Amino acid sequence: MNQHNTILQAMTDTGMIPVFNHKDIEVSKSVLKSAYEAGVRVFEFTNREENAFEVFKALKIYSEQFEGLYLGIGTIFTVSDAQRFNFAGADFIVSPALIPEVAHFCNMKGMLWVPGCATVSEVFQAKSYGAKLVKAFPGNLLGAGFIKAIKSIMPDVKMMPTGGVEPTEENLSEWFASGVHCVGMGSQLFDKKIIESGQYEILQEKINATIALIKTIRS
Structure with a gap:
């Protein structure tokens, strides 16, 4: 099984990819550790803070101790950023948009x-560039109906909504009923107050409960 399929399988197994960024390296490490201990195996750090590259490099080294954990980078708009993070050991790259040169670089x-992607044309384009997974973004604007429509005409496309996905039974049931491969979850999962006060055991419980909820919904 090649690494692409291994990562996709890990995404399927948990059904949820945490999407996180923070300018503090120690906070980021604690969040990653909590997520791993809660059952997360694929984690997306995003390139949003000015020092994101430094934090990611430290996080990548730190993550080597967690067996079976894949750490990717999100919010990548340019080939130069894709290059830097590839060099730093990112396991995968996520973009908010469909960017042909980033696609070609990663394929290479x-x-x-x-x-x-946010339209049928973009999803088709992504598929023709060889994308194995497509991020429906912004998820809260597109909704589960968008996923259903895509799956009805391109049933083999794996979709992951990100943006506005909530860790509630109602919201997650709707997404998984539409046929998503997994969901990306950011601010709804990572309560700023909990992180600021260093209550990582509460964060771990929340992530664990979300993974368990997804398992229940799917079965």
Whole structure:
């Protein structure tokens, strides 16, 4: 099984990819550790803070101790950023948009890349560039109906909504009923107050409960 399929399988197994960024390296490490201990095996750090590259490099080294954990980078708009993070050891690359040159770079490097798409044309384009997983973004604007429509005409496309996905039974049931491969979850999962006060055991419980909820919904 090649690494692409291994990562996709890990995404299927938990059904949820945490999407996180923070400018503090120690906070980021604690969040990653909590997520791993809660059952997360694929984690997306995003390139949003000015020092994101430094934090990611430290996080990548730190993550080596967690067996079976894949750490990717999100919010990638340019080939130069894709290059830097590839060099830093990112396991996969996620973009908010469909960017042909990033697609070509990742294909050349044999890296799993996940483009953000919001129309049928973009999803088709992503598929023709060889995307194995497509991010429906922004998820809260597109809704589960968008996933259903895509799956009805391109049933083999794996979709991951990100943006506005909530860790509630009602919201997750709707997404999984539409046929998503997994969901990306950011601010709804990572309560700023909990992180600021260092209550990582509460964070771990929340992530664990979300993974358990997804398992229940799917069965």
